[in-house]
Structure formats: structure tokens, C-alpha cells
Amino acid sequence: MLIEIPQVLNADELSRVRGILADAAWADGRITAGSQSAQVKNNWQLPEQSSQSAAARVILLEALNRNALFLSAALPKRIFPPLFNRYEGEHNTFGNHIDNAVRHCPVTGQRVRTDLSATIFLADPDNYDGGELVIEDTYGQHAVKLAAGDMVLYPGSSLHRVEPVTRGARVASFFWLESMVRETERRRLLFEMDMAILQLRNTGGDSEPVVNLTGCYHNLLRMWAEV
Ligand SMILES: O=C(O)CCC(=O)C(=O)O
Numbered sequence: 001m002l003i004e005i006p007q008v009l010n011a012d013e014l015s016r017v018r019g020i021l022a023d024a025a026w027a028d029g030r031i032t033a034g035s036q037s038a039q040v041k042n043n044w045q046l047p048e049q050s051s052q053s054a055a056a057r058v059i060l061l062e063a064l065n066r067n068a069l070f071l072s073a074a075l076p077k078r079i080f081p082p083l084f085n086r087y088e089g090e091h092n093t094f095g096n097h098i099d100n101a102v103r104h105c106p107v108t109g110q111r112v113r114t115d116l117s118a119t120i121f122l123a124d125p126d127n128y129d130g131g132e133l134v135i136e137d138t139y140g141q142h143a144v145k146l147a148a149g150d151m152v153l154y155p156g157s158s159l160h161r162v163e164p165v166t167r168g169a170r171v172a173s174f175f176w177l178e179s180m181v182r183e184t185e186r187r188r189l190l191f192e193m194d195m196a197i198l199q200l201r202n203t204g205g206d207s208e209p210v211v212n213l214t215g216c217y218h219n220l221l222r223m224w225a226e227v
């Protein structure tokens with residue numbers, strides 16, 4: 001399931017992140033690629049240990065941790081510290097690949113199983129051409145190009161690519177996360193149930209059936225969650 005989450009970053013956070021990245025020294029994106037994806041990866045990336053990465057990451061993680069839609073859709077257990085990339089000029093594309101299943105996090109020393117992949121768009125889509133994130137799932141291909149501050153979340157098992165940027169620069173943050181609920185279908189069911197309960201609560205308040213349904217949500221989560 002592909003989920004778009006609008007305005008993960010507010011205007012102030014977006015401008016702070018952009019300010020930090022404006023002075024950054026970008027490196028060849030192949031620094032974090034496996035041998036197979038290195039053959040199709042042709043972008044810029046911020047070294048993960050750089051002070052700019054660390055400063056921008058804090059802003060993103062704070063925004064993610066207060067976003068109810070993100071928390072419900074992802075049910076995060078471990079979030080890999082967000083990375084930053086840039087597609088511009090001759091380094092402007094990333095061909096078809098599937099992300100590595102397990103990533104070692106140098107900051108925490110932990111391993112993260114990449115149940116979900118995420119991109120937070122940081123550049124205004126009017127300022128660049130191309131750069132769609134094309135994600136394949138069982139229903140076909142989806143081209144995603146979102147407003148600055150918006151995010152897309154998709155299963156880590158998906159084949160995906162970034163189309164060549166032919167004008168301007170596409171800047172984004174990308175990361176992976178391990179979910180408390182490993183199976184995509186279970187996670188999707190829980191998300192849909194949570195959203196339906198929210199709608200019922202907003203329209204009719206906490207009636208007895210709504211309380212019971214909320215109990216079912218938590219009991220399913222209790223059955224499936226690995227914490
Ligand atoms: O730039 C993006 O939106 C995705 C980057 C990506 O797929 C990756 O680094 O593995």
C-alpha cells in the first residue's frame with residue numbers, strides 16, 4: 001500500500017531544513033548503495049555523519065513523531081535516521097531497484113529491517129521537471145511527485161525508481177523503518193480500521209460500539225505487534 005501524508009513538515013520546519021541543506025557538501029550517492037543499485041544510482045547524497053545531516057534529521061524526526069497519520073500507517077518500531085539526496089545536472093536519476101532488506105544504523109548501532117521506505121519531498125515541484133518516484137506494486141506503477149513537505153510511504157519490498165530530473169533540482173529526504181507489524185496486509189487492515197474508527201468518533205462520539213471496535217483494534221495490534 002502506498003500512502004501519501006501531506007504537510008509532514010510545516011513551513012517553518014521546511015525553511016529550516018532547506019537553510020541547513022543550502023550550505024551542505026553533497027557527495028556521490030553511491031556511498032550508501034549496494035553493488036547492484038550502485039549501477040543504476042546516479043544522484044547526490046549528504047554524507048550521513050555530516051553535521052548538516054544530523055541537524056536536519058532532528059527536525060524531521062520531531063515532525064514524524066507528532067504526525068498521527070504517519071504513526072498509524074507505519075506503526076514504527078525503529079526509524080533509520082533520515083538521509084538526504086539531490087538530483088540535479090549530471091547526477092539526476094536512480095534506476096529500478098529494491099532497497100536492501102536490512103540496514104545497519106551507524107548512529108544507534110542497531111539493525112533496521114526495512115518494512116517501509118519513505119520519501120519526504122523538500123523541493124517545490126514547480127522548480128524542477130521529472131524526478132517522479134515511480135513505485136510498482138501488484139496494481140501497477142504509480143508516479144509520485146508531491147508538494148514540498150509531503151511524504152510518501154511504501155512497502156520496502158517494492159521495485160521503484162526516480163525518473164531523470166531534466167530541469168532544476170529535486171531535493172528530498174529518504175529513509176526506512178521497521179514496523180511493529182511486519183506484514184503489509186496486516187498493517188493496512190489496522191490502518192483502515194483506525195481511520196474508520198476516527199471517522200466514527202468524529203461524527204458520533206464514543207458510543208458503545210465505537211468503544212468495542214477500538215478494543216478490537218487494540219486486541220489485533222496486541223496479537224500482531226512485535227515490540
Ligand atoms: O529519492 C527518492 O525518492 C528515493 C531514493 C531511493 O530509492 C533510495 O535511495 O533507495
Ligand SMILES: [Fe+2]
Pocket residue numbers: 097098099117160
Ligand atoms: Fe530506493
